Amino acid sequence: MSRIGVFICHCGENIASTVDCESVAKSASEIPGVSFSIDYKYMCSDPGQSKIKNAIIEHKLNGVVVAACSPRMHEPTFRKACAEAGLNPYLCEMANIREHCSWVHPKGEETTFKAFEILRMLVEKVKRNTKLLPIKVPVTKTAIVLGGGVAGIQAALDIANAGHKVLMIEKDPSIGGHMAMLSETFPTLDCSQCILTPRMVEVAQHPNITLYNYAELESLDGFIGNFKARIRLKAKSVDPKICTACGVCWSKCPVKKIPDEFNTGLSKRTAIYVPFPQAVPNKPVIDRTQCTYFVKNGKCGVCKKLCPASAIDFETKDEIIEVNAGAVVVATGFEIKHTDFFPEYGYGRYKDVIDGLQFERLASASGPTLGEIKRPSDGKVPETIVFIACAGSRDKAKGIEYCSKICCMYTAKHAMLYKHKFHEGKAYVFYIDIRANGKNYDEFVRRTIEEDDVNYIRGRVSRIYESNGKLIVKGVDTLLNAQPVEIEADMVVLATAIVANADSESVAQKLHIGYDKHHFLSEAHPKLRPVETNTGGIFLAGACQAPKDIPESVSQGSAAASKVTILFSNDELTREPQVAFVNRTFPPQYSSCTGCLLCIPVCPYKAIEKEEIKNRNGEVVKTVAYVNGGLCQGCGTCVAFCRNKSIDIQGFTNEQMFTEVMALNF
Amino acid sequence: MNQKINQHIAYLMKEKGVNLIISQAKDSNGFVIPHFILSENDIISSVIAINEMRNFFAYLNKQEIKSFKSIGIVCNYFGVKTFFQLKFENQLKDLELFLLIPTDDDFIEITSEKQAEDYLSGLKQSTILVDEELENVKKMSMEERWNYWMKTLELCTKCYACRAACPMCYCSSCTTECNIPQWIPVPASLHGIFEWHVMRAMHLAGRCTECDECVKVCPANIPLNILNKGLHNKISEAFSSDDSSIKYALNFFQPDEKVDFIK
Numbered sequence: 015m016s017r018i019g020v021f022i023c024h025c026g027e028n029i030a031s032t033v034d035c036e037s038v039a040k041s042a043s044e045i046p047g048v049s050f051s052i053d054y055k056y057m058c059s060d061p062g063q064s065k066i067k068n069a070i071i072e073h074k075l076n077g078v079v080v081a082a083c084s085p086r087m088h089e090p091t092f093r094k095a096c097a098e099a100g101l102n103p104y105l106c107e108m109a110n111i112r113e114h115c116s117w118v119h120p121k122g123e124e125t126t127f128k129a130f131e132i133l134r135m136l137v138e139k140v141k142r143n144t145k146l147l148p149i150k151v152p153v154t155k156t157a158i159v160l161g162g163g164v165a166g167i168q169a170a171l172d173i174a175n176a177g178h179k180v181l182m183i184e185k186d187p188s189i190g191g192h193m194a195m196l197s198e199t200f201p202t203l204d205c206s207q208c209i210l211t212p213r214m215v216e217v218a219q220h221p222n223i224t225l226y227n228y229a230e231l232e233s234l235d236g237f238i239g240n241f242k243a244r245i246r247l248k249a250k251s252v253d254p255k256i257c258t259a260c261g262v263c264w265s266k267c268p269v270k271k272i273p274d275e276f277n278t279g280l281s282k283r284t285a286i287y288v289p290f291p292q293a294v295p296n297k298p299v300i301d302r303t304q305c306t307y308f309v310k311n312g313k314c315g316v317c318k319k320l321c322p323a324s325a326i327d328f329e330t331k332d333e334i335i336e337v338n339a340g341a342v343v344v345a346t347g348f349e350i351k352h353t354d355f356f357p358e359y360g361y362g363r364y365k366d367v368i369d370g371l372q373f374e375r376l377a378s379a380s381g382p383t384l385g386e387i388k389r390p391s392d393g394k395v396p397e398t399i400v401f402i403a404c405a406g407s408r409d410k411a412k413g414i415e416y417c418s419k420i421c422c423m424y425t426a427k428h429a430m431l432y433k434h435k436f437h438e439g440k441a442y443v444f445y446i447d448i449r450a451n452g453k454n455y456d457e458f459v460r461r462t463i464e465e466d467d468v469n470y471i472r473g474r475v476s477r478i479y480e481s482n483g484k485l486i487v488k489g490v491d492t493l494l495n496a497q498p499v500e501i502e503a504d505m506v507v508l509a510t511a512i513v514a515n516a517d518s519e520s521v522a523q524k525l526h527i528g529y530d531k532h533h534f535l536s537e538a539h540p541k542l543r544p545v546e547t548n549t550g551g552i553f554l555a556g557a558c559q560a561p562k563d564i565p566e567s568v569s570q571g572s573a574a575a576s577k578v579t580i581l582f583s584n585d586e587l588t589r590e591p592q593v594a595f596v597n598r599t600f601p602p603q604y605s606s607c608t609g610c611l612l613c614i615p616v617c618p619y620k621a622i623e624k625e626e627i628k629n630r631n632g633e634v635v636k637t638v639a640y641v642n643g644g645l646c647q648g649c650g651t652c653v654a655f656c657r658n659k660s661i662d663i664q665g666f667t668n669e670q671m672f673t674e675v676m677a678l679n680f
Numbered sequence: 681m682n683q684k685i686n687q688h689i690a691y692l693m694k695e696k697g698v699n700l701i702i703s704q705a706k707d708s709n710g711f712v713i714p715h716f717i718l719s720e721n722d723i724i725s726s727v728i729a730i731n732e733m734r735n736f737f738a739y740l741n742k743q744e745i746k747s748f749k750s751i752g753i754v755c756n757y758f759g760v761k762t763f764f765q766l767k768f769e770n771q772l773k774d775l776e777l778f779l780l781i782p783t784d785d786d787f788i789e790i791t792s793e794k795q796a797e798d799y800l801s802g803l804k805q806s807t808i809l810v811d812e813e814l815e816n817v818k819k820m821s822m823e824e825r826w827n828y829w830m831k832t833l834e835l836c837t838k839c840y841a842c843r844a845a846c847p848m849c850y851c852s853s854c855t856t857e858c859n860i861p862q863w864i865p866v867p868a869s870l871h872g873i874f875e876w877h878v879m880r881a882m883h884l885a886g887r888c889t890e891c892d893e894c895v896k897v898c899p900a901n902i903p904l905n906i907l908n909k910g911l912h913n914k915i916s917e918a919f920s921s922d923d924s925s926i927k928y929a930l931n932f933f934q935p936d937e938k939v940d941f942i943k
Contacts, residue, residue: 603852603853606851606852606853608771608850608851608852609770609771610769610770610771611769611770612769637770637773657851657855657883658851658852658853658854658855658858659858659863668861669860669861672861672863673861676861
């Protein structure tokens with residue numbers, strides 16, 4: 015027998031102004047199975063909740079429907095109230111008569127009728143609700159941080175300082191990411207490496223952090239609290255435990271002409287190398303794609319002969335290790351478009367057309383020019399530099415509609431640094447508009463324009479070509495009646511677009527998380543869940559999600575870390591029981607599932623596996639599908655897919671949905 | 681069946697422990713029917729053209745037939761396709777099967793998925809199916825099509841012969857038998873009939889082997905197969921089914937698919 019209580023909320027005037035709540039309560043009391051029905055001004059208030067609790071006890075209710083706002087708002091509130099009164103919380107449902115009714119319709123009888131209909135659907139559903147118990151899953155209190163840039167470093171340090179183990183995976187020989195490459199940082203102009211390297215060292219020395227540099231994630235299986243990762247430790251050919259980083263090997267390596275990735279190709283490195291002097295860990299690796307020993311079958315071996323510690327071993331192989339973790343922070347960072355992306359700016363042919371990152375290395379005291387701005391072609395100090403903002407970004411024709419966010423700021427910084435280093439130089443900036451919307455950002459740009467005398471021209475550059483050793487920049491000044499502008503420059507710096515990593519798609523697939531059309535990784539909700547992904551236990555930090563500057567990356571790193579520590583604050587994880595399950599019936603059928611297992615590939619969360627039903631003698635009598643409740647997110651794809659309806663979502667069964675629809679009076 | 685097959689059937693039963701052969705024969709009306717061979721005495725010779733042959737794989741989904749464990753089945757191209765699809769869907773477990781496909785005066789024997797795959801890929805069938813009736817329907821306007829189906833389906837009595845004959849309809853409890861909730865109305869009203877056939881076509885999308893058994897057994901001669909063929913062509917156009925990795929387009933998840941729909 016159903017003994018359902020119906021509680022209609024006025025939500026102040028939000029509902030009551032268009033819906034006659036009193037009459038809805040009166041009609042509701044006449045629905046078969048409803049044994050109590052009232053309306054009240056604020057159901058979610060303390061007295062409102064007490065009314066529900068008292069009614070449950072007094073009228074021995076076995077189902078509750080609260081007709082109020084969206085379940086997104088207050089379902090947890092009312093379910094908790096029911097639980098406190100001794101009713102299983104999943105016997106409480108909400109009828110949304112605010113967003114779905116009172117807010118979108120004018121006052122009138124029809125609106126009241128619709129509210130009643132919505133309520134009646136839920137009453138019929140609650141009649142078929144069953145008691146559900148939360149799912150408990152154990153938590154492995156170790157986090158994987160994927161990527162050792164500034165976002166990953168922040169996340170790792172925060173999690174480690176909270177007392178949990180962290181495994182950091184970095185694909186390069188050193189952590190530090192893009193931030194280690196930068197010269198000064200806006201808007202304060204403090205030296206990037208000076209503020210970052212102490213953090214890098216902290217990561218290396220932290221007792222709770224295990225750093226796997228020169229490593230990549232092979233695969234990730236399992237679910238929130240219980241991930242299993244396989245990590246490929248790429249062969250370094252140098253034993254970091256024995257190596258003293260004395261430097262003999264890289265000073266004697268005969269292969270010296272490899273473009274240095276850290277200096278964006280502006281200098282050369284050797285085949286055995288440490289990417290930069292402050293690298294963490296500061297131990298060399300051999301780049302096997304370039305080393306003579308590996309390219310020419312065992313010839314050379316100079317480093318091995320000279321190494322005083324005998325740390326070099328050409329025979330080491332890639333090693334794959336398996337680790338358990340409870341959470342993953344993805345901080346894989348970004349890439350930029352290079353000058354070869356722009357046919358109108360010379361396709362990368364002109365040596366003195368460089369990208370923003372190359373300018374950072376030129377301006378950096380540890381860079382190839384030791385901080386002097388010298389142009390790459392002949393090493394002369396350029397007398398005129400043109401900076402072009404939005405190179406590729408916000409350009410539909412280039413397939414990049416979005417704003418790369420940091421270019422306005424770093425272009426202002428570049429122009430300022432150039433003027434500080436070479437007072438007689440002329441700097442021009444072509445821009446679409448200036449987006450300087452951070453703390454002290456606009457002041458910084460104003461300073462560049464007003465105090466450092468940088469020429470800002472609002473317009474775009476159509477073409478760059480070389481003539482008599484000069485780069486002719488042809489653009490337009492849209493603030494001067496679209497007058498054509500032609501500047502003879504010695505160097506051009508393109509603020510090229512930030513793009514997702516080339517392997518971002520495959521990383522997303524390994525992690526079973528979403529990505530957008532530009533291959534940036536997707537958050538679960540753009541506003542309310544910006545660091546979570548759609549897969550439980552996997553969080554995002556930094557520019558792998560969208561272009562971000564340093565403070566944003568750091569705050570997101572900390573945010574992701576706090577999500578991880580919240581997850582790790584309990585030994586067991588409680589999951590909502592609204593997950594899919596495969597039905598069971600009496601023998602000889604055991605389950606209506608035919609075991610076609612076509613639901614396994616359809617599940618986006620890899621939550622479905624094969625299960626063998628055994629009889630008492632241990633013989634397999636039937637093979638059916640099985641849904642792992644820890645992994646299932648309750649999306650219902652398998653339910654829609656199953657031909658003979660053998661799968662249902664607890665709390666949202668086919669029967670319940672069908673009854674809701676059939677309850678409508680058309 | 682031809683002499684070579686009959687000899688082989690005798691060999692299978694004597695030497696290989698096969699205790700049931702589902703062969704084919706013609707009844708007095710010339711209609712092709714199953715012929716069950718339980719011993720060598722049951723072997724008869726009959727002449728059936730390869731395109732006249734039927735697909736009796738539906739029997740293999742029945743518990744009483746499955747209990748024979750080691751079974752031979754005489755079939756044509758569609759039988760091999762069915763075998764392959766049923767294997768892919770994890771049916772036919774614990775069964776030792778011998779597929780016998782007659783050729784001019786010889787036969788081909790298939791016992792494994794690998795052999796079936798080789799046989800099917802060797803035939804190079806076109807991915808777009810051609811059917812006269814389907815072409816007629818495709819020429820109609822939406823309204824004409826609706827009227828066409830209403831008129832055709834009116835003849836259906838929901839005898840479920842199509843379901844019984846279909847080798848891919850192997851669910852132990854069909855959605856039609858589910859009454860909580862009642863997905864398909866029980867009476868043979870036009871509304872319910874329409875729901876039933878549309879649902880069946882959807883359940884067969886990407887799985888149908890185009891053997892046309894449903895049409896052959898339909899007492900009302902409803903051209904049900906054109907629903908399946910139409911769907912097949914749509915899938916072929918959308919997913920280019922010459923990519924053999926796509927075994928079932930409906931649950932195939934392309935790595936470069938955008939996952940916005942999960943949100």
